[in-house]
Amino acid sequence: MADDELETLPGVGPATADKLIDAGYESYQSIAVASPGELSNTADIGSSTASDIINAARDAADIGGFETGETILERRETIGKLSWQIDEVDELLGGGIETQSITEVYGEFGAGKSQVTHQMAVNVQLPPEQGGLRGSCIFIDTEDTFRPERIDDMVRGLDDEILEATLEDRGMEGSIDDEETMEALVGDFLDRIHVAKAFNSNHQILLAEKAKELAGEHEDSEWPVRMVCVDSLTAHFRAEYVGRGELAERQQKLNKHLHDLMRIGDLYNTSILVTNQVAANPDSYFGDPTQPIGGNILGHTSTFRIYLRKSKADKRIVRLVDAPNLADGEGVMRVKGAGLKPE
Incomplete structure (x- = not known):
């Protein structure tokens, strides 16, 4: 403007x-x-x-007034669903990760949270016919977890049918059996992931504002921003605000940060995927004592909450803990060298 x-x-x-x-x-x-x-x-x-x-x-x-439920239903038809490429998990999530929503994935170390963010940074770029949103990704890295080599593994690990459709969608010639073609395709995927490392919580908040600018710049481009990943959302806040005396300030800053992210989703039809750390609840005598960090602020702001739990070997349990329109439930996936795969 x-x-x-x-x-x-x-x-x-x-x-x-x-x-x-x-x-x-x-x-x-x-x-x-x-x-x-x-x-x-x-x-x-x-x-x-x-x-x-x-x-x-x-x-x-022309916003801020009341609308009928039918009007809202029509607008919800513009919301995209990003597939995990795992039928059991997609069914659990009603089709996949929604745009215009915050999806929180939490779990203990090694549960596969960063694997999910890497896989979604790949999946979001796939054609809609293959479960993607044909968009680019912004990756805010707070724990030095982003690895381009992992993106390489996951692109090569896609099903042959998806790879061939992706080559055609991008107007790239060659065969998926040709190493030179695959290297070019991997490079194309990496070019559409915008990565920034956050050094502290204030820098993380600033990067969310920069992400909004970047999403605005790409809004009318061939590859609009359709996903913002924050891995992890709470690491810096947890390290910098220690003790009950600083809890209120931490929660206020976290609340502002979440609403900055939510605004990107609302304005640019983008899915917001955040990972979260956990702590053990010493008062829990029965069941799983694992609790996500962030308290009620994060619990109320996240639209979908997913708990990743380790199982045998490479198996992971994906549990939907909270969603406004879906029943709680569990699915199973495996974390393999080629990415997230069905059981």
């Missing part, structure tokens, strides 16, 4: 328009979903002026 278009909003002059655009508020819709305090700090304006700007943007973007 050009500066002069923003200047049609009440209280927005050339200087304020420049500040808003520099801060990533490049559309009526992005301003409409902002809070007055957020906009006030960004543009250095009064809170009452910020409220007027937001209300005018809501009118211009």
Whole structure:
């Protein structure tokens, strides 16, 4: 959006328009979903002026009113479902990972959380006919877990039918039996994964804002951003805010970070996949004492919560713990060299 278009909003002059655009508020819709305090700090304006700007943007973007359930149902038809390429898990999740939602995957170390993020960074690029969303991926790496070699393994581990359809979809010539063709295909997959390493929680929050800008830049491109992975969401927050005295501040920052991610999903029809660490609950005498980090803030904000549990050898139990429209249940997958596979 050009500066002069923003200047049609009440209280927005050339200087304020420049500040808003520099801060990533490049559309009526992005301003409409902002809070007055957020906009006030960004543009250095009064809170009452910020409220007027937001209300005018809501009118211009035609959002914020009531809708019928039928209208919402029609809009939900635009939501994409990203397949795990594992029938049992896809059935458990009602077709796969949804766009415009936060999907949280938690489990102890070695349960396969990072394997899921790598596999989804591959799967999201597949053609829709093959269970993908034909989009690119943003990967915010907080624990130095991203490995391009793993993407190589997983691309090569896709079924032959999917590989051939992907080659055709991308207009690439050659055979999947040809090493040169496969190297080119792997390189093409890696080119569409935008990776940034977060060094602390503040940097992680900043990267979420940068991810929103990147998603906006690619919105009308051939490869829009259809997935944002954060692996792991809570590692830095857990390390930097220790003890009950800092719990409130940690939860406030985590809450803001989650809503920044949720905004990307809502604005750009993107799926948000986050991994989460766990802790043992010493008060639990029966059942599994494993509890996800993040408390009620994360529990309420995540649309889907998935618990990964180790089983024998490479087998993993995928348990759907919470979802607004699906029953709890479990599925089984295997973590192999070629990626996530059915049992």
